[in-house]
Amino acid sequence: MDDQCDKCGICCKLFLINLNEEEYKSGNYKTMNQDFGYIDDFEDAEFRGANILETKEDGSCTYLKGVKCSIHNDRPQVCRNFFCRSKDPKWKGMIDTINDAKNIK
Ligand code: SF4
Ligand code: SF4
Structure with missing residues (x-):
């Protein structure tokens, strides 16, 4: 969805x-x-x-285990606020970055 x-x-x-x-x-x-x-x-x-937040050597969040957030219920507010299919223009730059990363894979 x-x-x-x-x-x-x-x-x-x-x-x-x-x-x-x-x-x-x-x-x-x-x-x-x-x-x-x-x-x-x-x-x-x-x-x-x-x-x-601390990052791992590959730049990913220290709390990311596989593809899951290991502190999901206690994740920071910015993680709760962001959604990659949001229409809010304030997220456009980040969403573009995500789409670029998907296209490169
Ligand atoms: S939701 Fe936030 S805290 Fe959890 S792994 Fe992703 S970036 Fe890290
Ligand atoms: S990129 Fe989008 S779908 Fe994937 S975890 Fe982040 S907000 Fe959820």
Whole structure:
């Protein structure tokens, strides 16, 4: 169906995921460079990219297992908001990237 995510996992391989302030401060997510310490000020954390979810060597999200999200019920808000068949123009660039990746395969 066109209005449902079929959980192919492609978007989880292509994009960096920014945590919002509440998610970042919860400490519940593995983030980039977290071994270098936690940044209290969220604006500073955003500026430094410290609120971005950790990625694997291939660039995919650290929580992607196969094609499934291993934290589906607790996934970040941006993951809940995005849908690759959305008509909202704000997602167009990302959707184009997904379609390009599908065509290359
Ligand atoms: S939003 Fe689209 S690309 Fe992402 S998992 Fe769902 S169907 Fe796949
Ligand atoms: S948290 Fe889950 S839904 Fe979000 S990018 Fe990672 S694997 Fe995909």
